[in-house]
Amino acid sequence: MTAIETQADTRRAALATALAMSATGDRQAFRRVYDMTAAKLFGICLRICGERQAAEDVLQEVYLIVWRRAAAYRPERSHPVTWLATIARNRSLDWRRSPRGRAVTPIPDGGGVEAADDAPLADQSLVAAEEGQRLDDCMEQLEDRSRGAIRSAFLDGLTYADVADRTGVPLPTMKSIIRRALIRLRECLHDDA
Template identity: 45%
Template sequence: MTPLQEIEDLLARVAMADRTAFSRLYDRVSAKLFGVCIRVLDDRAEAEEVLQEVFVTIWNKADSYRVNGLSPMTWLITIARNRAVDRRRARKLPPAPIETVDLMPDRSPGPEDQAVARSESKRIVACLDELPRARAHLVRRAYLDGDSYADLALATGVNLNTIRTWLRRSLISLRECLSR
Protein backbone atom coordinates (compact mmCIF):
# COMPACT_ATOMS: atom_id res chain seq x y z
CA MET A 1 0.00 0.00 0.00
CA THR A 2 1.42 3.39 -0.98
CA PRO A 3 1.55 6.21 1.57
CA LEU A 4 -1.31 8.03 -0.22
CA GLN A 5 -3.44 4.88 -0.25
CA GLU A 6 -2.75 4.46 3.45
CA ILE A 7 -3.87 8.03 4.12
CA GLU A 8 -7.03 7.46 2.05
CA ASP A 9 -7.74 4.30 4.04
CA LEU A 10 -7.19 6.14 7.32
CA LEU A 11 -9.52 8.95 6.23
CA ALA A 12 -12.21 6.42 5.34
CA ARG A 13 -11.85 4.84 8.78
CA VAL A 14 -11.86 8.27 10.48
CA ALA A 15 -15.14 8.99 8.67
CA MET A 16 -16.52 5.97 10.56
CA ALA A 17 -15.30 7.50 13.87
CA ASP A 18 -12.32 5.12 14.23
CA ARG A 19 -10.17 6.74 16.91
CA THR A 20 -7.20 4.46 16.25
CA ALA A 21 -7.20 5.46 12.58
CA PHE A 22 -7.43 9.10 13.63
CA SER A 23 -4.38 8.70 15.86
CA ARG A 24 -2.44 6.98 13.06
CA LEU A 25 -3.49 9.70 10.60
CA TYR A 26 -2.25 12.32 13.05
CA ASP A 27 1.10 10.54 13.34
CA ARG A 28 1.44 10.30 9.55
CA VAL A 29 0.52 13.85 8.52
CA SER A 30 0.71 16.22 11.50
CA ALA A 31 4.33 17.27 10.84
CA LYS A 32 3.54 18.22 7.26
CA LEU A 33 0.33 20.05 8.18
CA PHE A 34 2.14 21.84 11.01
CA GLY A 35 4.74 22.94 8.44
CA VAL A 36 1.97 24.47 6.32
CA CYS A 37 0.53 26.27 9.35
CA ILE A 38 3.88 27.60 10.54
CA ARG A 39 4.79 28.79 7.05
CA VAL A 40 1.58 30.81 6.75
CA LEU A 41 1.50 32.09 10.34
CA ASP A 42 5.20 32.36 11.18
CA ASP A 43 4.28 31.82 14.84
CA ARG A 44 4.71 28.40 16.48
CA ALA A 45 2.01 28.85 19.15
CA GLU A 46 -0.55 30.05 16.61
CA ALA A 47 0.41 27.23 14.26
CA GLU A 48 -0.09 24.66 17.04
CA GLU A 49 -3.55 26.05 17.81
CA VAL A 50 -4.50 26.02 14.14
CA LEU A 51 -3.19 22.47 13.77
CA GLN A 52 -5.54 21.40 16.57
CA GLU A 53 -8.45 23.09 14.74
CA VAL A 54 -7.38 21.36 11.53
CA PHE A 55 -7.62 17.93 13.15
CA VAL A 56 -11.01 18.75 14.66
CA THR A 57 -12.14 19.66 11.15
CA ILE A 58 -10.67 16.44 9.74
CA TRP A 59 -12.50 14.41 12.40
CA ASN A 60 -15.79 16.16 11.61
CA LYS A 61 -15.43 16.29 7.82
CA ALA A 62 -13.56 13.08 6.92
CA ASP A 63 -16.71 11.72 5.31
CA SER A 64 -16.66 14.57 2.74
CA TYR A 65 -13.13 13.79 1.50
CA ARG A 66 -14.13 11.68 -1.53
CA VAL A 67 -16.62 14.28 -2.76
CA ASN A 68 -14.02 16.85 -3.80
CA GLY A 69 -11.83 14.70 -6.09
CA LEU A 70 -8.54 15.85 -4.53
CA SER A 71 -5.70 13.59 -3.45
CA PRO A 72 -5.80 12.94 0.31
CA MET A 73 -2.72 15.08 1.03
CA THR A 74 -4.05 17.92 -1.14
CA TRP A 75 -7.32 17.81 0.79
CA LEU A 76 -5.56 17.81 4.17
CA ILE A 77 -3.09 20.53 3.18
CA THR A 78 -5.94 22.68 1.83
CA ILE A 79 -7.74 22.43 5.17
CA ALA A 80 -4.56 23.39 7.05
CA ARG A 81 -3.72 26.24 4.70
CA ASN A 82 -7.25 27.68 4.78
CA ARG A 83 -7.40 27.53 8.59
CA ALA A 84 -3.98 29.18 8.87
CA VAL A 85 -4.89 31.91 6.37
CA ASP A 86 -8.15 32.56 8.24
CA ARG A 87 -6.21 32.87 11.51
CA ARG A 88 -3.62 35.14 9.90
CA ARG A 89 -6.30 37.44 8.57
CA ALA A 90 -8.27 37.45 11.84
CA ARG A 91 -5.33 38.37 14.09
CA LYS A 92 -2.04 40.09 13.57
CA LEU A 93 0.08 38.83 16.46
CA PRO A 94 3.66 39.84 17.17
CA PRO A 95 6.28 37.07 17.07
CA ALA A 96 6.67 35.06 20.27
CA PRO A 97 9.43 36.29 22.61
CA ILE A 98 12.67 34.38 22.21
CA GLU A 99 12.66 33.07 25.77
CA THR A 100 9.24 31.47 25.19
CA VAL A 101 10.49 29.74 22.07
CA ASP A 102 13.58 28.49 23.90
CA LEU A 103 11.46 26.84 26.61
CA MET A 104 9.21 25.01 24.16
CA PRO A 105 9.91 21.31 23.59
CA ASP A 106 11.29 20.43 20.18
CA ARG A 107 8.47 18.85 18.21
CA SER A 108 10.20 19.12 14.88
CA PRO A 109 9.99 16.14 12.56
CA GLY A 110 12.55 13.39 12.95
CA PRO A 111 15.09 12.39 10.28
CA GLU A 112 12.70 10.06 8.45
CA ASP A 113 9.93 12.65 8.29
CA GLN A 114 12.44 15.26 7.14
CA ALA A 115 13.66 12.98 4.36
CA VAL A 116 10.10 12.32 3.19
CA ALA A 117 9.26 16.03 3.35
CA ARG A 118 12.39 16.92 1.34
CA SER A 119 11.51 14.34 -1.29
CA GLU A 120 7.93 15.59 -1.58
CA SER A 121 9.14 19.18 -1.56
CA LYS A 122 11.42 18.41 -4.50
CA ARG A 123 8.48 16.89 -6.38
CA ILE A 124 6.33 19.95 -5.71
CA VAL A 125 9.12 22.34 -6.76
CA ALA A 126 9.68 20.31 -9.94
CA CYS A 127 5.97 20.48 -10.74
CA LEU A 128 5.86 24.22 -9.99
CA ASP A 129 8.78 24.62 -12.40
CA GLU A 130 6.62 23.11 -15.14
CA LEU A 131 4.16 26.00 -14.77
CA PRO A 132 4.80 29.35 -16.44
CA ARG A 133 6.92 31.43 -14.06
CA ALA A 134 4.18 34.03 -13.39
CA ARG A 135 1.59 31.34 -12.61
CA ALA A 136 3.97 29.50 -10.27
CA HIS A 137 4.59 32.81 -8.47
CA LEU A 138 0.82 33.33 -8.07
CA VAL A 139 0.39 29.79 -6.71
CA ARG A 140 3.15 30.36 -4.16
CA ARG A 141 1.68 33.69 -3.06
CA ALA A 142 -1.86 32.32 -2.80
CA TYR A 143 -1.23 28.93 -1.25
CA LEU A 144 2.00 29.36 0.68
CA ASP A 145 2.05 33.04 1.64
CA GLY A 146 -1.70 33.35 2.24
CA ASP A 147 -2.45 36.19 -0.19
CA SER A 148 -6.11 36.38 -1.16
CA TYR A 149 -7.23 36.30 -4.77
CA ALA A 150 -8.22 39.96 -4.43
CA ASP A 151 -4.71 40.82 -3.18
CA LEU A 152 -3.21 39.06 -6.19
CA ALA A 153 -5.56 40.84 -8.56
CA LEU A 154 -4.58 44.22 -7.10
CA ALA A 155 -0.87 43.39 -7.13
CA THR A 156 -0.88 42.19 -10.74
CA GLY A 157 -3.54 44.46 -12.21
CA VAL A 158 -5.32 41.39 -13.55
CA ASN A 159 -9.07 40.84 -13.28
CA LEU A 160 -10.11 38.83 -10.18
CA ASN A 161 -11.91 36.17 -12.23
CA THR A 162 -8.84 35.74 -14.41
CA ILE A 163 -6.71 35.23 -11.29
CA ARG A 164 -9.18 32.56 -10.09
CA THR A 165 -9.08 30.81 -13.46
CA TRP A 166 -5.28 30.89 -13.62
CA LEU A 167 -4.95 29.48 -10.12
CA ARG A 168 -7.56 26.77 -10.72
CA ARG A 169 -5.82 25.69 -13.94
CA SER A 170 -2.43 25.82 -12.24
CA LEU A 171 -3.66 23.60 -9.41
CA ILE A 172 -5.08 21.12 -11.92
CA SER A 173 -1.70 21.04 -13.67
CA LEU A 174 0.07 20.54 -10.34
CA ARG A 175 -2.27 17.72 -9.37
CA GLU A 176 -1.66 16.00 -12.71
CA CYS A 177 2.09 16.43 -12.34
CA LEU A 178 2.12 15.09 -8.77
CA SER A 179 0.05 12.06 -9.74
CA ARG A 180 2.67 10.93 -12.31
Protein backbone atom coordinates in the same frame (compact mmCIF):
# COMPACT_ATOMS: atom_id res chain seq x y z
CA MET B 1 9.84 0.20 -8.35
CA THR B 2 12.42 1.26 -5.77
CA ALA B 3 12.22 0.54 -2.06
CA ILE B 4 11.53 4.24 -1.37
CA GLU B 5 8.64 4.28 -3.84
CA THR B 6 7.21 1.10 -2.34
CA GLN B 7 7.51 2.56 1.14
CA ALA B 8 5.82 5.80 0.02
CA ASP B 9 2.98 3.85 -1.62
CA THR B 10 2.50 1.82 1.56
CA ARG B 11 2.43 4.98 3.68
CA ARG B 12 -0.02 6.67 1.33
CA ALA B 13 -2.32 3.63 1.36
CA ALA B 14 -2.13 3.41 5.17
CA LEU B 15 -3.01 7.09 5.53
CA ALA B 16 -5.88 6.84 3.03
CA THR B 17 -7.22 3.77 4.87
CA ALA B 18 -6.94 5.54 8.23
CA LEU B 19 -8.87 8.51 6.81
CA ALA B 20 -11.59 6.21 5.48
CA MET B 21 -11.86 4.45 8.83
CA SER B 22 -11.95 7.81 10.63
CA ALA B 23 -15.00 8.68 8.55
CA THR B 24 -16.82 5.81 10.27
CA GLY B 25 -15.95 7.18 13.72
CA ASP B 26 -12.94 4.94 14.37
CA ARG B 27 -10.91 6.87 16.97
CA GLN B 28 -7.85 4.62 16.66
CA ALA B 29 -7.72 5.27 12.93
CA PHE B 30 -8.04 8.99 13.54
CA ARG B 31 -5.13 8.76 16.00
CA ARG B 32 -3.08 7.11 13.23
CA VAL B 33 -3.97 10.00 10.89
CA TYR B 34 -2.81 12.43 13.56
CA ASP B 35 0.42 10.54 14.28
CA MET B 36 1.28 10.31 10.59
CA THR B 37 0.61 13.96 9.74
CA ALA B 38 0.75 16.24 12.79
CA ALA B 39 4.36 17.37 12.35
CA LYS B 40 3.84 18.29 8.69
CA LEU B 41 0.55 20.09 9.30
CA PHE B 42 1.94 21.91 12.32
CA GLY B 43 4.81 23.16 10.15
CA ILE B 44 2.32 24.57 7.64
CA CYS B 45 0.27 26.24 10.38
CA LEU B 46 3.37 27.71 12.03
CA ARG B 47 4.76 29.10 8.79
CA ILE B 48 1.50 30.85 7.91
CA CYS B 49 0.32 31.90 11.39
CA GLY B 50 3.73 33.15 12.47
CA GLU B 51 3.39 32.29 16.15
CA ARG B 52 3.51 28.97 17.95
CA GLN B 53 0.38 29.31 20.11
CA ALA B 54 -1.75 30.34 17.15
CA ALA B 55 -0.37 27.47 15.07
CA GLU B 56 -1.25 25.00 17.83
CA ASP B 57 -4.79 26.40 18.07
CA VAL B 58 -5.25 26.30 14.31
CA LEU B 59 -3.88 22.76 14.15
CA GLN B 60 -6.50 21.66 16.69
CA GLU B 61 -9.20 23.22 14.49
CA VAL B 62 -7.72 21.46 11.47
CA TYR B 63 -8.08 18.05 13.10
CA LEU B 64 -11.64 18.85 14.17
CA ILE B 65 -12.41 19.62 10.53
CA VAL B 66 -10.70 16.40 9.43
CA TRP B 67 -12.68 14.38 11.98
CA ARG B 68 -15.95 15.86 10.72
CA ARG B 69 -15.11 15.72 7.02
CA ALA B 70 -13.02 12.56 6.68
CA ALA B 71 -15.77 11.03 4.52
CA ALA B 72 -15.23 13.82 1.96
CA TYR B 73 -11.69 12.66 1.16
CA ARG B 74 -11.44 10.97 -2.24
CA PRO B 75 -8.18 9.06 -2.78
CA GLU B 76 -8.63 9.12 -6.56
CA ARG B 77 -8.58 12.93 -6.56
CA SER B 78 -5.53 13.70 -4.41
CA HIS B 79 -2.85 12.36 -2.14
CA PRO B 80 -4.07 12.26 1.49
CA VAL B 81 -1.26 14.57 2.63
CA THR B 82 -2.25 17.06 -0.07
CA TRP B 83 -5.88 17.02 1.12
CA LEU B 84 -4.85 17.49 4.75
CA ALA B 85 -2.29 20.18 3.92
CA THR B 86 -4.93 22.11 1.99
CA ILE B 87 -7.20 22.12 5.02
CA ALA B 88 -4.31 23.27 7.24
CA ARG B 89 -3.31 25.99 4.80
CA ASN B 90 -6.85 27.30 4.37
CA ARG B 91 -7.57 27.31 8.10
CA SER B 92 -4.25 29.07 8.77
CA LEU B 93 -5.03 31.70 6.16
CA ASP B 94 -8.45 32.21 7.74
CA TRP B 95 -6.67 32.85 11.04
CA ARG B 96 -4.22 35.28 9.36
CA ARG B 97 -7.17 37.21 7.91
CA SER B 98 -8.80 37.52 11.34
CA PRO B 99 -8.08 40.60 13.48
CA ARG B 100 -5.80 38.52 15.74
CA GLY B 101 -3.83 37.20 12.78
CA ARG B 102 -3.30 40.58 11.14
CA ALA B 103 -1.56 41.82 14.29
CA VAL B 104 1.15 39.13 14.06
CA THR B 105 4.37 39.55 12.11
CA PRO B 106 5.11 36.36 10.12
CA ILE B 107 8.17 34.35 11.06
CA PRO B 108 10.86 34.93 8.43
CA ASP B 109 12.49 31.88 6.87
CA GLY B 110 15.31 30.77 9.11
CA GLY B 111 14.09 33.12 11.83
CA GLY B 112 15.53 31.08 14.66
CA VAL B 113 12.42 28.95 15.10
CA GLU B 114 12.95 25.22 15.07
CA ALA B 115 11.01 23.47 12.33
CA ALA B 116 8.34 21.06 13.53
CA ASP B 117 9.68 18.37 11.22
CA ASP B 118 12.67 19.13 9.04
CA ALA B 119 13.01 15.71 7.42
CA PRO B 120 11.05 15.24 4.19
CA LEU B 121 8.77 12.23 4.21
CA ALA B 122 9.22 9.60 1.52
CA ASP B 123 5.66 10.03 0.30
CA GLN B 124 6.22 13.75 -0.10
CA SER B 125 9.22 13.07 -2.29
CA LEU B 126 7.21 10.69 -4.44
CA VAL B 127 4.31 13.11 -4.76
CA ALA B 128 6.72 15.87 -5.72
CA ALA B 129 8.26 13.67 -8.39
CA GLU B 130 4.90 12.62 -9.80
CA GLU B 131 2.99 15.89 -9.68
CA GLY B 132 5.69 18.51 -9.40
CA GLN B 133 6.95 18.36 -12.95
CA ARG B 134 3.44 18.47 -14.40
CA LEU B 135 2.55 21.46 -12.24
CA ASP B 136 5.82 23.22 -13.12
CA ASP B 137 5.12 22.73 -16.82
CA CYS B 138 1.63 24.19 -16.44
CA MET B 139 2.91 27.09 -14.31
CA GLU B 140 5.42 27.98 -17.03
CA GLN B 141 2.54 28.43 -19.46
CA LEU B 142 1.11 31.26 -17.32
CA GLU B 143 2.01 34.92 -17.76
CA ASP B 144 4.69 36.21 -15.38
CA ARG B 145 2.22 38.27 -13.32
CA SER B 146 -0.22 35.36 -12.95
CA ARG B 147 2.56 32.92 -12.12
CA GLY B 148 3.96 35.27 -9.45
CA ALA B 149 0.51 35.79 -7.91
CA ILE B 150 -0.13 32.05 -7.71
CA ARG B 151 3.26 31.40 -6.14
CA SER B 152 2.78 34.17 -3.57
CA ALA B 153 -0.75 33.11 -2.62
CA PHE B 154 -0.40 29.34 -2.65
CA LEU B 155 3.25 28.61 -2.03
CA ASP B 156 4.27 31.53 0.19
CA GLY B 157 0.98 31.53 2.13
CA LEU B 158 0.11 35.17 1.50
CA THR B 159 -3.47 36.36 1.46
CA TYR B 160 -4.85 37.82 -1.75
CA ALA B 161 -4.77 41.25 -0.07
CA ASP B 162 -1.06 40.81 0.74
CA VAL B 163 -0.31 39.83 -2.86
CA ALA B 164 -2.28 42.83 -4.13
CA ASP B 165 -0.42 45.18 -1.77
CA ARG B 166 2.99 43.81 -2.77
CA THR B 167 2.28 44.19 -6.48
CA GLY B 168 0.39 47.48 -6.27
CA VAL B 169 -2.72 46.02 -7.86
CA PRO B 170 -6.26 46.61 -6.51
CA LEU B 171 -7.60 43.63 -4.55
CA PRO B 172 -10.51 42.85 -6.94
CA THR B 173 -8.07 42.84 -9.86
CA MET B 174 -5.70 40.50 -8.00
CA LYS B 175 -8.58 38.14 -7.22
CA SER B 176 -9.46 38.07 -10.93
CA ILE B 177 -5.84 37.44 -11.93
CA ILE B 178 -5.54 34.53 -9.51
CA ARG B 179 -8.94 33.10 -10.44
CA ARG B 180 -8.14 33.12 -14.18
CA ALA B 181 -4.71 31.61 -13.51
CA LEU B 182 -6.23 28.83 -11.41
CA ILE B 183 -8.72 28.06 -14.16
CA ARG B 184 -5.87 27.85 -16.71
CA LEU B 185 -3.87 25.62 -14.36
CA ARG B 186 -6.83 23.31 -13.80
CA GLU B 187 -7.37 23.03 -17.56
CA CYS B 188 -3.69 22.37 -18.16
CA LEU B 189 -3.46 19.74 -15.43
CA HIS B 190 -6.66 18.07 -16.64
CA ASP B 191 -5.41 18.00 -20.23
CA ASP B 192 -2.18 16.30 -19.16
CA ALA B 193 -3.88 13.70 -16.96
